[in-house]
Amino acid sequence: MTQQTLLDCHRRIKPYIHDTPVLSSRLINKEVGAEVFFKCENFQRAGAYKMRGATNAILQLTDEQCGKGVVTHSSGNFAQAVSLGAQSLGVAAHIVMPNIAPQVKKIGVLEYGGLIYECEPTLEARQTMADQVSQDTGATFLHPSNQLNVIIGQGTAAMELLAEQPDLNTIFCPVGGGGLIAGSALAAHYFGNECKVFGGEPFEADDAYRSLQSGILEGNETTDTIADGLRTTLGDVNFPIIQQHVSGIIRVTEAEIIAAMRMVWERMKIIIEPSSAVTVAALLRDRKHFQGQKVGIVISGGNVDLGNLPFHASI
Amino acid sequence: MTQQTLLDCHRRIKPYIHDTPVLSSRLINKEVGAEVFFKCENFQRAGAYKMRGATNAILQLTDEQCGKGVVTHSSGNFAQAVSLGAQSLGVAAHIVMPNIAPQVKKIGVLEYGGLIYECEPTLEARQTMADQVSQDTGATFLHPSNQLNVIIGQGTAAMELLAEQPDLNTIFCPVGGGGLIAGSALAAHYFGNECKVFGGEPFEADDAYRSLQSGILEGNETTDTIADGLRTTLGDVNFPIIQQHVSGIIRVTEAEIIAAMRMVWERMKIIIEPSSAVTVAALLRDRKHFQGQKVGIVISGGNVDLGNLPFHASI
Numbered sequence: 001m002t003q004q005t006l007l008d009c010h011r012r013i014k015p016y017i018h019d020t021p022v023l024s025s026r027l028i029n030k031e032v033g034a035e036v037f038f039k040c041e042n043f044q045r046a047g048a049y050k051m052r053g054a055t056n057a058i059l060q061l062t063d064e065q066c067g068k069g070v071v072t073h074s075s076g077n078f079a080q081a082v083s084l085g086a087q088s089l090g091v092a093a094h095i096v097m098p099n100i101a102p103q104v105k106k107i108g109v110l111e112y113g114g115l116i117y118e119c120e121p122t123l124e125a126r127q128t129m130a131d132q133v134s135q136d137t138g139a140t141f142l143h144p145s146n147q148l149n150v151i152i153g154q155g156t157a158a159m160e161l162l163a164e165q166p167d168l169n170t171i172f173c174p175v176g177g178g179g180l181i182a183g184s185a186l187a188a189h190y191f192g193n194e195c196k197v198f199g200g201e202p203f204e205a206d207d208a209y210r211s212l213q214s215g216i217l218e219g220n221e222t223t224d225t226i227a228d229g230l231r232t233t234l235g236d237v238n239f240p241i242i243q244q245h246v247s248g249i250i251r252v253t254e255a256e257i258i259a260a261m262r263m264v265w266e267r268m269k270i271i272i273e274p275s276s277a278v279t280v281a282a283l284l285r286d287r288k289h290f291q292g293q294k295v296g297i298v299i300s301g302g303n304v305d306l307g308n309l310p311f312h313a314s315i
Numbered sequence: 316m317t318q319q320t321l322l323d324c325h326r327r328i329k330p331y332i333h334d335t336p337v338l339s340s341r342l343i344n345k346e347v348g349a350e351v352f353f354k355c356e357n358f359q360r361a362g363a364y365k366m367r368g369a370t371n372a373i374l375q376l377t378d379e380q381c382g383k384g385v386v387t388h389s390s391g392n393f394a395q396a397v398s399l400g401a402q403s404l405g406v407a408a409h410i411v412m413p414n415i416a417p418q419v420k421k422i423g424v425l426e427y428g429g430l431i432y433e434c435e436p437t438l439e440a441r442q443t444m445a446d447q448v449s450q451d452t453g454a455t456f457l458h459p460s461n462q463l464n465v466i467i468g469q470g471t472a473a474m475e476l477l478a479e480q481p482d483l484n485t486i487f488c489p490v491g492g493g494g495l496i497a498g499s500a501l502a503a504h505y506f507g508n509e510c511k512v513f514g515g516e517p518f519e520a521d522d523a524y525r526s527l528q529s530g531i532l533e534g535n536e537t538t539d540t541i542a543d544g545l546r547t548t549l550g551d552v553n554f555p556i557i558q559q560h561v562s563g564i565i566r567v568t569e570a571e572i573i574a575a576m577r578m579v580w581e582r583m584k585i586i587i588e589p590s591s592a593v594t595v596a597a598l599l600r601d602r603k604h605f606q607g608q609k610v611g612i613v614i615s616g617g618n619v620d621l622g623n624l625p626f627h628a629s630i
Binding site: 021042043047104262265268269270271302306307308 | 336338357358362419577580581583584585586587617621622623624626627628
């Protein structure tokens with residue numbers, strides 16, 4: 001793993017992804033007391049950064065592997081990303097999804113040509129069904145967050161952000177499975193100017209926070225959070241990268257997530273999903289530590305079920 | 316009125332406005348059968364194109380007039396624009412708003428330092444109160460859509476769009492008071508390459524459509540539309556410009572407005588207000604006439620009350 005690994009990955013996936021815009025808002029800067037740069041992966045193809053890692057992983061399969069397709073399990077965004085990435089490259093995509101995944105994410109998978117296999121909403125049920133599909137079809141298993149090719153692909157968003165804003169003091173990422181923050185931490189290490197990386201995580205699914213405290217991989221007994229992309233846990237590939245390169249994880253409440261999401265929608269007129277709002281909430285919660293800094297935030301995605309929003313009437 | 320009038324206006328207001336991005340979506344292009352370019356005035360300062368006209372009008376006041384402030388009546392976006400524009404230039408802003416205006420728009424006015432005067436939600440009540448305030452304070456009255464300085468300012472959004480996409484066949488604008496479409500039609504006339512301008516208007520407030528049919532200014536008996544920015548009627552300054560330079564107005568139903576708004580939110584991850592969705596709905600309704608064209612759409616604003624959205628649960 002060198003700087004060149006990331007550069008090669010970026011060159012490889014560039015034709016298949018958007019170089020997403022970096023936006024900012026005077027009103028939010030004023031509110032936070034820092035200069036905040038939002039890397040808008042909600043505008044990425046398939047609506048999330050996951051397109052990067054999925055594309056990188058598929059592009060490194062052999063022709064024989066491509067012929068047998070790919071299989072993954074995902075609560076939603078990686079599922080859409082693998083479907084679209086595989087479709088672009090003429091590869092079959094088998095997608096195991098928990099039966100409680102938002103409807104809008106299932107529709108996305110179908111529109112991009114993925115084949116859905118529904119399972120119970122537990123990590124064990126997902127993996128069991130993915131293994132079965134792999135056995136039946138010969139498809140290669142792609143993990144949404146715990147494979148190095150995927151992690152490196154996810155890191156290209158922070159690479160692009162640093163290319164545009166080389167002097168960032170801090171980059172915030174949400175922490176779910178850990179692929180985005182591990183990749184971003186590698187990008188900050190190789191391309192940043194002493195740029196630190198912080199994670200935002202819901203109190204309701206804070207396995208990464210506890211894992212960093214204890215030094216071993218912790219699980220979640222419950223994951224009762226609106227941030228549906230962050231209900232998964234860290235893995236053995238990304239955890240050591242996170243231990244080495246991430247400065248801290250800030251936990252937030254469900255109310256803080258919803259308030260941050262509403263603030264970004266109202267102020268910036270962009271749609272970010274709850275999992276992305278977690279980082280904004282984390283920055284707001286601990287803003288006194290980031291006063292006067294240049295802060296990057298990777299807005300991970302914008303896939304929201306508009307028929308089921310958490311906003312209440314104002315007044 | 317010459318090409319130079321628009322160029323001078325653009326140079327004058329440029330330091331006070333954003334040159335907003337032009338976005339597009341493969342999925343929407345496929346749906347429409349045309350190449351569609353969205354000029355994102357929802358990302359404009361104060362969340363709408365109205366910042367352009369308001370700033371142009373204020374910048375042409377004398378010092379004495381500036382000392383006495385400005386007054387306007389507006390259902391919302393022009394109110395915020397005048398407040399912010401006036402604040403930037405150190406001028407007092409008196410804002411007459413209908414008492415049913417969305418809460419988010421009232422808050423915007425207050426945050427930008429405007430003084431709110433509430434009135435009954437009729438055009439007559441608005442004008443009466445604005446006249447009274449003007450008499451009491453000496454403030455100069457700015458009309459949201461029926462003054463040439465305002466109209467020319469609004470036209471700079473289409474100017475910027477044409478600078479980026481000079482070969483547009485058509486530009487769509489929403490039609491409310493008529494300032495945006497009149498300004499855009501002037502911009503298309505002076506800067507387009509045989510670029511036609513079409514309006515989108517709700518059936519529920521179709522005074523512009525009927526005025527173009529009859530040749531005289533028609534009113535609306537009721538204005539029961541979700542597109543709150545389009546409940547006003549054309550004026551005697553913009554109507555002749557519209558008669559001369561606009562190719563047609565396409566009317567849409569309330570259900571079409573809501574569906575178009577949802578499509579843009581879901582596909583593009585940007586927040587557009589119902590008044591802006593009217594143009595997208597108009598293009599979708601008559602898409603067969605625009606097949607294969609390059610179509611620009613001025614997304615007029617993104618000020619929406621998130622506590623009161625029209626979306627229903629999906630499945």
